[in-house]
Amino acid sequence: xxxxxxxxxxxxxxxxxxxxxxEQLATGCEAIAEAIRLADVDVMAAYPIRPYDGVMQAAAxxxxxxxxxxxxxxxxxxxxxxxxxxxxxAVGSRVFVGSSGVGWFYAFEAIAVTAGLRLPxxxxxxxxxxxxxxxxxxxxxxxxxxxxxxxxxxxxxxxQESLDFALTAWKVGEDKRVSLPVAxxxxxxxxxxxxxxxxxxxxAAVNSFLPKFDLGDRLLHPDNPITIAxxxxxxxxxxxxxxxxxxxxxxxxxxxxxxTEFKRLFGRGGDNPFLDxxxxxxxxxxxLGQGTLSxxxxxxxxxxxxxxxxxxxxxxxxxxxxxxxxxxxxLSRFKAVGVIDRDYSFGSPYYGGVLYNExxxxxxxxxxRPVVVGFIAALGGREIEQPMAMEMFxxxxxxxxGELTSGDVCHWIGVRK
Amino acid sequence: xxxxxxxxxxxxxxxxxxGVKDVPYDELFVSGHRTCQGCESALVMRHMVKxxxxxxxxxxxTGCMYVANTTYYTxxxxxxxxxxxxGASGAAALGTAAGLKVLMRKGKxxxxxxxxxxxxxxxxxxxxxxxxxxxxxxxxxxDCLVLLYDNESYANTDIQxxxxxxxGAVTTFSPTGSEKRLMHTRWKKNMPGMMATGHPESRxxxxxxxxxxxxxxxxxxxxxELGGPTFVHTLDPCPKGWDYHPQYSQELGHLAxxxxxxxxxxxxxxxxxxxxxxxxxxxxxxxxxxVYEYLKRQGRFSHFADEDVEHFQATVDKMWEEWLIPxxxxxxxxxxxxxxxxxxxxxxxxxxxxxxx
Numbered sequence: 001x002x003x004x005x006x007x008x009x010x011x012x013x014x015x016x017x018x019x020x021x022x023e024q025l026a027t028g029c030e031a032i033a034e035a036i037r038l039a040d041v042d043v044m045a046a047y048p049i050r051p052y053d054g055v056m057q058a059a060a061x062x063x064x065x066x067x068x069x070x071x072x073x074x075x076x077x078x079x080x081x082x083x084x085x086x087x088x089x090a091v092g093s094r095v096f097v098g099s100s101g102v103g104w105f106y107a108f109e110a111i112a113v114t115a116g117l118r119l120p121x122x123x124x125x126x127x128x129x130x131x132x133x134x135x136x137x138x139x140x141x142x143x144x145x146x147x148x149x150x151x152x153x154x155x156x157x158x159x160q161e162s163l164d165f166a167l168t169a170w171k172v173g174e175d176k177r178v179s180l181p182v183a184x185x186x187x188x189x190x191x192x193x194x195x196x197x198x199x200x201x202x203x204a205a206v207n208s209f210l211p212k213f214d215l216g217d218r219l220l221h222p223d224n225p226i227t228i229a230x231x232x233x234x235x236x237x238x239x240x241x242x243x244x245x246x247x248x249x250x251x252x253x254x255x256x257x258x259x260t261e262f263k264r265l266f267g268r269g270g271d272n273p274f275l276d277x278x279x280x281x282x283x284x285x286x287x288l289g290q291g292t293l294s295x296x297x298x299x300x301x302x303x304x305x306x307x308x309x310x311x312x313x314x315x316x317x318x319x320x321x322x323x324x325x326x327x328x329x330x331l332s333r334f335k336a337v338g339v340i341d342r343d344y345s346f347g348s349p350y351y352g353g354v355l356y357n358e359x360x361x362x363x364x365x366x367x368x369r370p371v372v373v374g375f376i377a378a379l380g381g382r383e384i385e386q387p388m389a390m391e392m393f394x395x396x397x398x399x400x401x402g403e404l405t406s407g408d409v410c411h412w413i414g415v416r417k
Numbered sequence: 418x419x420x421x422x423x424x425x426x427x428x429x430x431x432x433x434x435x436g437v438k439d440v441p442y443d444e445l446f447v448s449g450h451r452t453c454q455g456c457e458s459a460l461v462m463r464h465m466v467k468x469x470x471x472x473x474x475x476x477x478x479t480g481c482m483y484v485a486n487t488t489y490y491t492x493x494x495x496x497x498x499x500x501x502x503x504g505a506s507g508a509a510a511l512g513t514a515a516g517l518k519v520l521m522r523k524g525k526x527x528x529x530x531x532x533x534x535x536x537x538x539x540x541x542x543x544x545x546x547x548x549x550x551x552x553x554x555x556x557x558x559x560d561c562l563v564l565l566y567d568n569e570s571y572a573n574t575d576i577q578x579x580x581x582x583x584x585g586a587v588t589t590f591s592p593t594g595s596e597k598r599l600m601h602t603r604w605k606k607n608m609p610g611m612m613a614t615g616h617p618e619s620r621x622x623x624x625x626x627x628x629x630x631x632x633x634x635x636x637x638x639x640x641x642e643l644g645g646p647t648f649v650h651t652l653d654p655c656p657k658g659w660d661y662h663p664q665y666s667q668e669l670g671h672l673a674x675x676x677x678x679x680x681x682x683x684x685x686x687x688x689x690x691x692x693x694x695x696x697x698x699x700x701x702x703x704x705x706x707x708v709y710e711y712l713k714r715q716g717r718f719s720h721f722a723d724e725d726v727e728h729f730q731a732t733v734d735k736m737w738e739e740w741l742i743p744x745x746x747x748x749x750x751x752x753x754x755x756x757x758x759x760x761x762x763x764x765x766x767x768x769x770x771x772x773x774x
Contacts, residue, residue, distance in 0.1 A: 042519045043512065071519040073511065076552035080508035083501065083549070087476065087512030090499055092520055109502050212525075220497045220513075222472045222531055227492035229500035236489055 011212035013040040013068065015204045026198040028191035029054030031159040032124055032184075033061075034198070035166035037068040038206040042093035045073045045081040049103035050136050051188040052126025056098070078103045082110035082121070089119040090220045090228065094170060094213045097121060100188060101128030104142040114181045115150030117229060118218075118244065120173030121181040122166065127291070127342075128188045129380045137381010138188040140290065140343035144319070144354050146183055150244050152251055153320040155185040155290040157276070159196040161317075162186055164268055167201075167210060171258045174213050177250040185319075187342075189381060190292040201266055209265050251321045274323035275330055276315040279305060283312030285396045286331070288359060289340035290316050293377070293384050297340070300389030311393065322358060328366045331359070336371040336400035338392050342378050350374065352410040371399040374410035388414045429472050429530040431638040434631050441467055449493040450486040455663025457653035457670060458482055458538075458566040460627040465534060465564060466496055468634035469641055473532040474517075476501045476509035478546065480538030481573040482566060506537035507549030510561035510646070518559060532641045533561040539581035540571045542650075543608045553646045554616035560644040562637070565608065568655035576658045580606040583678070584732065585725050586717040588658070593720040604732060609650040610745045613684040621647040623683035624744070628654075628670025629693050636683055636692075643685070652679045660716025672711040675703075677737050680744025688761045689742055699743060708733050 026034065032055045036044065046056035062068050071088070075081040078099050085095035099107055104125055114121050125143035129135035146153060152173060156162040162184065169182035186192050220228060232240060259273035270276050278294070279301055280286055287297050294315045304311045314330055314337075316323075331337050341353020349357055356374035363369040375392050378384045395411055398404050434440055445466035452459040458481055466473060475498045477483050483500055486493060501509035514533045520526035537546050542565035550563050570588050571577040578588040578601050587593050591601035613622040620643040625633040633651060640647035654669035656662065661669065673679040674694050681693040690696075697703035708730045712718040721729075737743045741750070750757060 040523075042523070042525075043515050045512075069519075069523065071515045073515055073556070075508065076548050079502075079504065080511075080549045080552060083505040083508035084512035084515065087499070087501065087509045088516030088519075091474070091513055091516040092526060093516040095516075110505065113502060220474055220499050221526075222474065222497060225471075225495060225497040227487060227494050227498045230487040230489045230492055231484055232489040 011040070012207035012210065013038070013203055015202075015207060017204075019202045019204065021202055021205075022200045024198050024200050025195050026159050027054060027193050027195050028156065028159045028162040028186045029126070029193065030058045031163040031198045032166050032186070033058035034200050035163045036070065036096050037062055038201065038203060039094060039167060039170050039210055041070050041096045043071045043073070043085055043088035044096040045075045045084040047075045047078050047081045047099070047103065049078070049100045049128075050126070051128060051192040052098045052100040052103075052124055052186070054126070054192050055124060078107035079110055082107040082114065082123070085121050086110060086114045086117065086119055089121055090117070090215075092213065092215055092219050092221075094174070095121050096123070098124035098126065100126040101142050102131050105130065105145070108145070111146060111151070112149050115146075115244070118179045118247065119181060120170070120179055122169045122173060122184070123181065124166075124184045124186055126186050126188050126192045135380040136188065138190055138342060139379050139381070140185065140341070140354075143183055143185040144343055147320055147354070150180055150248060151320060152178070152180055152182040152248075152318070153185065154182070154318045155316070156191060157292055157294055157315060159191065159194070159198045160268070162191065163198060163200075164262065164266070167206060168255070168258050168262060170213070171210055172251060172254050175254045176216065178247050178254050180244070180247055180251065185291060187292040199268075205265055209261060248321050252323065255318060255321075272326060274316070274318045274326045276317055277330065278313040278315070280312035280314060280330075280333075282310055283334060284310040285336045285338065285400050286312045286314050286334050287338045287340055287392065287396070288314045288316060288331070288355070289342070290319065290355065291342065293340055293342060296384040296386070297389060300386055300393065303386070304393060309393070316355070319355075319358075322362065324362045327359065327362045331363060331370055332366055332368045334370045336373060336396050338373045338375060338396035338399075340375045340377050340392065344376055344379065350410050356410065371404075372409070373399040373404065375413050376410065377413040382414065385414070429470065429532075431468070431470065431642050433635050433638060434468075437631060440631065440634065441470070443467070443471070445471060445473075445495040447493050447495060449488070449491040451488065452481065452485045453657050453663065455656040455666040456481070457627050457655065457666045458568050459486065461564070461566045461633070461651050461653055462486065462536070464627060464630055464634050465536070465637055468637035469532045469534060471496060472530065473534060474499070474513055476506065476513060476533070476535035478506040478509065478535065478537040478541040479503040480541050481568065482536060482538065484573045501535065503541045504545035505549060506535040506541060506546050506563055507551070507553035510535035510563050511553045511556055511559055514559035514561040534564055535561065536564040536566060538571070538573075539565065539567040539569060540579045543567070543580045543606055550612070550648065551615065554612060554619040554648060555646070557618045557645045559646060562640045562647045562649065564637070565648070565650045566653050567608070567650060568653045568658055569605075570655070570658045572655050572658040581608065584729055585721060587720060588717070598720055598722065599725065607747055609648065610747065612648045612650075613689070614746065617687065618645070619647055620645045620686050621683065623649045624652075624679070624681055625649060626652045626670045626674060626679060626681065628667045629674070629681060632681060632693050639683065639685070658717070660719075661714055665714065669711070669714060672706065672714065675706045676708045676711045677705045677733050677743070678708060678711060682745055684745075689745055695744065705737065
């Protein structure tokens with residue numbers, strides 16, 4: 001028997017030539033755990049909070065069953081959790097971490113500096129309302145809080161997309177042109193704990209997609225005695241911030257590249273890396289949102305289509321970097337856009353959600369722009385029910401025909417009086 | 418880019434230092450920092466890496482030894498160094514040690530011993546970072562040392578009181594005034610004692626002082642040699658925070674130990690050994706000096722009335738006369754239970770080769 005790969009540095013978990021892609025019934029959390037196994041993650045840190053911790057439970061089981069070799073550290077809190085992986089990353093480990101809701105905020109100091117340090121930590125945020133009052137359900141304000149920090153941020157719709165995004169996150173985040181942390185939003189309960197059929201790729205395919213993690217001359221090691229993050233003060237901070245800005249700009253191209261390669265290897269990922277459009281070809285009005293709310297909205301759109309309404313859906317996959325050009329190109333085709341926020345920004349312009357104001361801002365300088373209506377819906381884990389979808393449809397139609405005034409552009413949906 | 422090993426690297430061999438002449442010549446913490454004149458904490462940093470050698474990664478949490486110590490383009494660190502957050506020294510040590518361990522196990526990094534030391538100040542360690550340090554000391558699979566340099570206040574941010582600030586001391590959060598002479602009346606938290614009693618699987622916990630340099634360097638070396646998660650706490654006189662002339666830093670370090678306010682000891686695999694003058698005082702070979710000799714040398718106690726000095730002295734006396742082990746275990750047992758005390762009966766004590774300076 002001859003070995004022809006002896007000169008090629010091995011990376012990734014061991015491959016099995018007979019392995020084939022398999023179908024598995026998995027929750028979003030379990031799908032992410034499979035991605036952790038396939039990516040040959042080196043260090044992960046766990047701390048309990050619902051609903052993200054399903055992924056840590058699934059990963060623990062994989063380790064206990066000998067399916068993967070990961071340094072699995074149960075931390076004393078989210079702050080330590082994120083600090084542990086940050087430092088493990090600095091010595092060259094591929095890392096994974098995550099949290100939810102107020103836990104995500106407990107880690108926030110560590111989350112902020114991880115981006116400043118340009119360390120490609122991959123984290124999931126199992127979206128959960130920010131207590132108080134207590135609520136376990138899905139709300140996007142937790143993950144959205146990283147939007148100004150230099151984290152890449154995407155939202156998965158299905159368990160399959162959770163796995164696919166996780167593999168993409170390591171590839172994009174660890175790319176030298178980017179070198180930034182990546183957060184993946186998973187809607188609490190709706191995605192973290194709902195089972196779906198997931199295609200589990202082979203180790204060989206993942207190894208060819210995901211290169212070896214290499215920090216290069218930024219590795220913290222006695223053979224490379226660098227000083228990381230000294231005091232720079234007013235002297236150098238702006239220059240460093242601008243480098244991080246360039247990295248975030250680069251990310252748009254790197255995500256596109258990764259999306260193309262992912263599609264070539266795995267045959268999934270849709271036409272556009274940033275947007276997923278549904279029934280938009282001849283649409284006059286569209287809804288726009290993130291995560292799993294596309295599922296009830298697709299049901300509503302099919303119904304409305306049967307009634308003859310030209311309505312569609314644009315689902316935003318990446319929030320950071322914000323795909324401004326793609327958004328402008330896509331939304332300029334429609335008369336009105338109903339932006340559905342599963343979050344809120346108190347006191348913001350027009351008292352809208354975060355996504356609503358980002359979309360409006362992106363469209364401001366567009367030569368042709370649709371009317372934008374905002375909806376605050378499904379906070380705290382509420383579902384979007386069909387009557388709510390119909391109400392949003394009627395309001396968006398009214399906006400398209402000019403019936404709404406500028407003071408009447410954001411609406412809370414399904415709120416008891 | 419592949420990282421090539423440095424030519425000057427030395428193998429990991431950290432024997433106990435037998436005296437000043439035996440101290441390594443190499444300096445791994447050099448000029449470039451801007452700590453105050455007479456800064457004892459900077460001396461701790463120097464001794465720390467002198468003892469650990471070049472195959473060391475240092476993680477520094479926010480505090481004097483970050484802000485005043487590590488300026489862009491003028492780093493004093495010859496060894497690899499990385500900043501960590503104020504309360505994250507424990508997590509930084511753990512994450513770094515775990516990363517190195519798994520990468521070596523998987524063959525992604527050359528398998529060798531690399532020392533991991535995370536340091537924190539008294540604010541970052543005894544206040545904010547207490548939980549993370551405590552957690553780290555229970556993770557016995559990872560080799561890392563947490564060093565707490567204690568200058569008894571948040572000295573970098575303007576001298577605010579911490580849980581390590583001594584009773585009655587003036588800080589900017591506890592000034593003396595016309596109505597209140599003492600704003601701060603809490604006794605200093607027994608940090609190394611708490612770490613030693615609370616983490617039975619940590620193989621090494623010690624309290625030291627840079628005024629006893631060889632003793633301190635040997636404690637660093639023993640911590641790294643024994644492995645697992647370990648903890649060393651140093652008391653560092655601070656001219657700015659304690660309000661005295663910088664030339665007296667070493668002298669105040671000596672006085673802190675000689676008055677019995679600070680005790681030198683090490684706990685090796687659960688066996689406690691007093692070291693240096695602390696041992697001599699405990700054995701009765703040396704008389705404990707009155708605390709007033711220490712207090713009167715520092716501006717932070719200059720507002721003390723006689724009764725404050727008396728209270729201070731009485732509390733230190735209690736520590737020496739009533740604690741199970743002075744400076745370490747802050748309680749005792751009733752006479753009827755004297756038989757319950759366990760004495761290490763091994764013929765050759767674990768500390769046999771330990772040199773007391």
